[in-house]
Amino acid sequence: MDHNFALYKTMLLIRRFEERLLSEFSTGKLVGTTHAYIGQEADAAGIFSVTEPEDVVFSNHRCHGHFLAYGGEPYRLAAELMGRATGLVGGRGGSQHIHWRNFYSNGIQGGIVPVATGMALAEKVRATGKITLVFIGDGTLGEGALYESLNIAALWKLHILFVLEDNRHAQTTPVEKGVAGSMSGRFAAFGIPVWERDTTDVLDIRSAADETVRAVRSGAGPASLILHTYRFSAHSKGDDPRSPEELVRIRQFDPLTVHGARLTAEECTKAESEVDAVINDAFVRADADPFPVLGNQVRR
Amino acid sequence: MPTVLDRLNLALHYAMETDERVTMLGEDILDPYGGAFKVTRGLSTKFPKRVLTTPISEAAIVGVANGMALRGLRPVVEIMFGDFVTLIADQLVNHSSKFRWMYNDQVRVPVVVRTPMGGRRGYGPTHSQSLEKLFLGVPGLKVVAPNALGDPAELLAAAIADDDPVLFVEHKLLYARPLLEPGKGDLIDFQVEQTGGAYPAFTLRPADSARLTIACYGYNFELARAAALDLLMEHEIFVEIVLFSQLSPFDLAPLFSSLVRTRKLLTVEEGTLSLGWGAEVAARAVERMDGLRVRRVAALDLPVANAKSLEDAILPSVQDIVNAALSLVS
Structure with a gap:
């Protein structure tokens, strides 16, 4: 029961954080862009429930859910997104470029994968026992650097888990128009074992993630986890060509509804109130923080 | 060596x-x-x-x-x-x-x-x-x-x-070049000054007052020295050479010191001319010193050809440097 509640609360934290974020754009407190994780929460919640705190994570443009499930502080993330000096990287990175402890993200599709592969190599050389996780999407499958990295990770038996979150759209391009052939075949061609799930049930995802993480930690070499999921919100803000009917249809896969059915009404209410307090505190505190000043940051 | x-x-x-x-x-x-x-x-x-x-x-x-x-x-x-x-x-x-x-x-x-x-x-x-x-x-x-x-x-x-x-x-x-020794070979008539730091620049000052400064890096220092020798022997023109190890970020202090003396800048590089290293060096030098005269020697804006006759015509030569120097001091 406790871990069911914890998984639900993690997903709810991500959901409410992203909702608050999108709403703050209309209040003018946020500028630039963001990529909401709404709909995909079960992936991050499930995976980070079976990793170790010291494992290394490389995430992408849609990184808030990964960061919060990793254990990152909502306040520091909110401050970063609001361009405050107290943000995770002092306002220099914003939504797509964050770093905290062993968590890193960058906004370049494909390019992050060899970097994560090098991290896995470093951990192996230094015999730290840490594994590395890198998050890619169906859109990343179009990038050549990914395949160079799969080849190297397999050749050198690196302890890296490639997590492919297929949300069926690369920005506005449906997967049918962007990805030829088989997703799992791409990994299999390099001899990298594949775990594949088409579900938004966090318990299924947790179970698959547990197997893949164990496989990688055993030292046998890289593994891949393909999770077919749904993104409920636009790619970033307002770039969503899907029909209203489609957006309603996919809501039946809402991971909060699927997993929420396992909780009592009281537990759901408790999670809501705890999450609301955290998020409100994060955004209110961040909003009071100072903006960064260039003079204090420049080093020659 | x-x-x-x-x-x-x-x-x-x-x-x-x-x-x-x-x-x-x-x-x-x-x-x-x-x-x-x-x-x-x-x-x-x-x-x-x-x-x-x-x-x-x-x-x-x-x-x-x-x-x-x-x-x-x-x-x-x-x-x-x-x-x-x-x-x-x-x-x-x-x-x-x-x-x-x-x-x-x-x-x-x-x-x-x-x-x-x-x-x-x-x-x-x-x-x-x-x-x-x-x-x-x-x-x-x-x-x-x-x-x-x-x-x-x-x-x-x-x-x-x-x-x-x-x-x-x-x-x-x-790769195959032996290291040079200050005071020896074709460096015999130059006094060599070196900046501090991890990636030093070198200023080669001739025995007599120089009429122009050649800025260069890497292999083109070999061509610049040959050109300097030619300018001295054939035209009695002394040149200073400023040789950079760090190309970017641009730190041109030693070049500026030399240009105070010569007020004429010739940049030499093997990359194509347009938007090259020399263009940025020249822009910074001109922004700093009114009345500075500048020439750039670089490769033609063409791909490098395979045939030697074409490659030689495309890449900068010692004679190109000499000609540019003469035009600069004329």
Whole structure:
């Protein structure tokens, strides 16, 4: 029961954080862009429930859910997104470029994968026992650097888990128009074992993630986890060509509804109130923080 | 005297002996081949676990190096030909050079990417270029080039010790050149001044007052010296030469000191003329000194041809430098 509640609360934290974020754009407190994780929460919640705190994570443009499930502080993330000096990287990175402890993200599709592969190599050389996780999407499958990295990770038996979150759209391009052939075949061609799930049930995802993480930690070499999921919100803000009917249809896969059915009404209410307090505190505190000043940051 | 190649090879051996974080990556760098230009020769025999031969995957190799650097190692990558830096542009511009800044100085990226550049060996359009100009002015990335005057071993050791990413550009024709000694050979009539710092610049001052300053780096210092000799012998014109090791970020203080004396600047480089190193050097010099006269010598804005007659016509020559100097002082 406790871990069911914890998984639900993690997903709810991500959901409410992203909702608050999108709403703050209309209040003018946020500028630039963001990529909401709404709909995909079960992936991050499930995976980070079976990793170790010291494992290394490389995430992408849609990184808030990964960061919060990793254990990152909502306040520091909110401050970063609001361009405050107290943000995770002092306002220099914003939504797509964050770093905290062993968590890193960058906004370049494909390019992050060899970097994560090098991290896995470093951990192996230094015999730290840490594994590395890198998050890619169906859109990343179009990038050549990914395949160079799969080849190297397999050749050198690196302890890296490639997590492919297929949300069926690369920005506005449906997967049918962007990805030829088989997703799992791409990994299999390099001899990298594949775990594949088409579900938004966090318990299924947790179970698959547990197997893949164990496989990688055993030292046998890289593994891949393909999770077919749904993104409920636009790619970033307002770039969503899907029909209203489609957006309603996919809501039946809402991971909060699927997993929420396992909780009592009281537990759901408790999670809501705890999450609301955290998020409100994060955004209110961040909003009071100072903006960064260039003079204090420049080093020659 | 040892050659530039000897010194670079020695620096890699020394770095691996003295710092177990140093790791080599590159294509065909294992012995007995030891790399396409033999700079990594002997390393894989001595340090088999830390010299990694890679697939032909330039982008991934530099990406892997970035990840290793972020997690505590000090990788040194060889890109077999400088022409292939186009394939690593994303890693250098959007990863290596970005991480420290965009993560608010919480990380360091001690990566060295070594690569042979330049033509004059008949390798044709895609194996002869000097593409370093594409990476000048990228914030967070240093571009450094050895020459035969400063010690290439010290320069490469400094790059490996640097906490920031360095693109280390080795001109192919330098490898076989013996190191120069101040006061000897064609340096006999020059007084050599050297700046401090990891990537020093050198100012060569002639016995008499100079009428122009030649700014150059890398192999083109060889051409600049030959041109200086010709200008003195045939035209009785003394020149100062300012030789840079660090191309980017631009630190032109020694050049400005020389230009105060000569007020005439001639830049020499082997990359194509347009938007090159010389263009930025000249712009900065002119912004600083009203009335400065400037000429640039560089490759024609053409691909480098394979046939020697064409390659010679496209790349800058000693005579091109002499002609530009004469036009500058006329």
